Amino acid sequence: MAPEKTVRIGCASAFWGDSVSAFEQLVTLEGKKLDYIVADYLAEVTMGLLARHRTSGGGAKKESRAGQGGYVADFITFVWKRLCEDIVANGTKIVTNAGGLSPLALKEAIETIAKENGIEGLVVAAVTGDDLHERAEELNAKGELLPFNYITGNKDEVDRYPGKERKNLSLNAYLGALPIKEALDAGASIVVTGRVVDSALVLGPLLHEFKWNPLTDWDQMAGASLAGHIIECGCQTTGGNFTDWELIANSPHGGYANMGFPIVECHANGDFVVTKPAETGGLVTVGTVTEQLVYEILDPGSYILPDVILDLRNVKVTQVGKDRVAVTGAKGRAPTPYVKCSGIFVDGFKFTADLWIGGVDARRKALAVGEAVVKRGRANLERYGIEDFTDVRIEALGSESTYGPHSTALDAREVCCRITAVHPNKQGLLLLGVELAPSATGNAPGITGGGAGRPHPSPNLTHYSILAPKAALPATVTIGSGDKMTIKTVPFLGPTDAKNEFPPAIAAAPLPAGNASGETVTIPLIRIAYARSGDKGDTSNIGVIARDPKFYPYINQQLTETSVKQYMGHLAKGAVARYELPGIQALNFVLTRSLGGGGLSSLNLDRQGKSYGQMLLSFKVKVPKGLLASL
Template identity: 80%
Template sequence: MKDTVRIGSYSAFWGDSISAAEQLVSLEGKNIDYLVADYLAEVTMGLLARHRKSPSGPKKPSRAGPGGYVSDFITFVWKRLIEDIVANGIKVVTNAGGLDPIALKEAIEAVAKDCGVEGVVVAAVTGDDLHERSKEMQAKGELLPFNYITGNKDEVDVYPGEEKKKLSLNAYLGAVPIAKALDAGATIVVTGRVVDSALVLGPLLHEFKWDVTKDWDQMAGASLAGHLIECGCHTTGGNFTDWELSANSPHGGWSNMGFPIAECKPNGDCIITKPAETGGLVTVATVAEQLVYEVLDPGAYILPDVIIDLRDVKLSQVGPDRVFVTGAKGRPPTPYLKCSGIYVDGYKITADLWIGGIDARRKALAVGEAVIKRGRKNIERFGLEDFTAVRVEALGAESTYGAHSTALDAREVCCRITAVHPEKQGLLLLGVELAPSATGNAPGITGGGAGRPHPSPNMTHYSILAPKTAVPAMLTIGTGDKQTQTTIPFAGPNHAKNEYPPAIAAAPLPDNNSEETVLVPLIRIAYARSGDKGDTANIGVIARDPKFYPYINQQLTAESVKEYMAHLAQGKVARYEFPGIQALNFVLTRSLGGGGLSSLNLDRQGKSYGQMLLSYKVRVPKGLLSNL
């Protein structure tokens, strides 16, 4: 057994830097044991599903492979780096298989054969694709409602009705099939939809031989390591609140961002770092921001293989660009898997008009309203029903800030008009009214964005649960006569409940209440990071110093955040504590206009919500700010 397993992550999403894998392979070489890559997101699965359902199918030019895999892996990684990967003995684990891991497996093997490279053993993990089985599973009662806030019975995702055109349904599989593939001798493992952290937990199960029925703390720590590096540069200074430190960092800053490496130990602890002489930075703050990213309840971070309690995780700087991570606790998982589905709900269109001059914002809103009214008259003439939804925004005037905007007098804005209609024709009758605005509406209209817009399917995401017993994984490994297929049922408990540990008491205020206080924006004393889960957003807020945490904890409540974000948060707001890193996490349901695929909002994935909340004013003792 190795004392340390080093895992480098080169992709956070489909479309990440094409130089990332080369960076890790060329700079680290034999120092890297595994190269992992996350290509899939809720949005990505929808795009792959749409490609799979396209009438032109694989004949249509696309970066997706014929069956719906991510062909960027072949083009930008495997074909370019095959010899170095094999020569350095690096194993690769990726979910680039998308909707067809078998096809990607065959493509990888074909490249190896063409290059004359031997010793490549490719395994494919399948079983996550429930699309063809979904109707039967629904009839059996195997598809259950999903809840983003446990106990919230008012807001749940359910299986769409029969009238909806379903494109995909994929279960989030766990890490055991990946470990089994590596145990069987695979040097490359490709999967479909698995939880992001499984790409790291799988190799560590293989290397450290943990017992998946009882080594909960070790699996929790490994899953946390996977969570910290699965978003690539998110943990090495990308998307960081103190962005100038990252942008102006040595070795090229943002132009040469370093991708993360997790140095993992048999007890589940890890060190997060990056290659030397690359840009960005790895600090307690950058790692803490990724720790809170897209987490719901930190006391119950539910994964297929383990439930993690993140609340007592500790981060410490142990060297330049080296952060030690410890303290994750695990407990048995639930008997269910989260599943991600996509269906089509009509069509969507987005139109842009650039408008300049005095009163640009007011002009943009008036123009947008007029275009919508003219579009409605057109669809009435043709006997079509009304738009399902419409939205007009003045981009450049802080439209996402609602009543908190400080740019109402902006003199250059983009009038953004978005609409949904059951039929393409209804949106075409709206799009034709865009150009006439230049001569018949406000002064200062300078252009129409990318021209007359075209409708596209309004893909909508939903989440549901399925029992693990109904979703076994399938492992395919080898080629020709030596190819084998093995069914891998979930090995852990099937009846464990999500029993919550005791709640944590609020941090008390220090005994300096008589000291003069000042009102400051939250960014003076905190960092923040936000992300999305369907139509739910999370905002993690981390104290810059432990001395600020009691004041943040006292003033930043679920109620105050709900009030501040009321123009966006249409559902409930729940607050959770991360006392180990002096942080709070807020979960906002119904806050993204439907989610990343179907939302009409400018920010469809809540990426700006954390930065928005950092403008919130908090009161702190004046003396605590003396060193800032």
């Protein structure tokens, strides 16, 4: 009997700016053993930066990190120019969204460099159709741009299309995996896309390899999508951002300095094993994988993707060897007839100013100085007949300002007075910036410097999400070049006329019999749980995973929507929803209006909620004393 087919896929980038050594690590250490390398360069923030670059004309006259016309040129500079011959010799195929706003331009650049290096017969494909910027007003006029809701049924907090009165920079649909599959079916060795859902970079190759039916093989597609979700953020699966950070920092083969990038070994039934190259730093454990599983999800029973709805609630994660973790049990069902779209518009200008202050009462001095600077800035606005600031935030960094009422560093003797402001025009911010330097001689003692100097205003980019009907968003696949070029339209498959129902909620697990009474101890949550948090627009999520199944009932009982809302209320201004993942003994909390507007426009220090999970781990829980003996 022939051995079961296994497809090995490595991920070499989690975002635009990830380690430039990642591709070289996978190409050199794994060689021909990798069937595919995928690379995720795009995020909500990234699309805004590319859109701003496109609008300003950057890259049109010279090569830059944002490429000519809006692709991520790091792929060319650090990957293709250096490694193209090795990649081709290994026979490893590449799938990446580095095309950004210009997949066709990146395709042409790849082909040009291949030709310069004597590489013949390389077939490169580009997936387009996600860019709705020019069609936005037309779609809106037809009533096809619908509100997006982060918590099902929460009608009071939704994102909407901002309208033509705003200066829209971009609007991109999250395309699915079918165009990638079509490109690979047609013989492409490299597929570059624009905005696709991150997991599609893995699902596309697996649809091609295993010949799944995209209209019926929901569980297999769900498993493949989960594999894509697990590795899309690179080293976050191999120990990056892991709660028990010292295990990773001191891991063999260099720890943090030589982090291994993740690999998934995928099977035809949708199950997979997570691993990494040998002799690299980091670890692949149940803890590192489950933390990534809960990263940036909303309802785990309805993780909505373009090609399938993924149900994560009963997924199992099992250690099967050193740096080898098996993931099983993903379930899927038909997708909705809509696709999520990510847009960016300009809402005035923003800047951030820093003043370093030392000595006794540093925090109080910093806040007093910040308030004085803003008052002088407002006086300048009034003096010149200019309207007030849209928003201002003053923080004393170094005094645990993000922790609000939970701060334990109010007596810090070295802080940074951070002033962030938004104004409809640049001049308003300049009239605030000129008041920073006078603080050194006219305000509190101990001001030691002004950060990077007088700040420069920049456009205040603001993100929003909406829904659009799949029927209006076919993708286009451009394959090959010259007289061998073909162009194919690839529409979405599946339902187009009705939304799917969401699964029922799972009842909370009761406390184990006989353990509810007796001596208990109060401890910080970090003693019995891991946590990982992330962002979706102005919404953050916090996933909490029990270190041992015996602790899950106590976490489940005490971490409620109410208790988390109370603890995080200084940050979470909207609703808090709680979801259960009993398969991995985890809870997921979704906090709306918790990021000050989101990663691009927020005035918060933590604009993407990356520290929120670590913050919640200080929450105090009661557990039976006897259960702590094994810790």
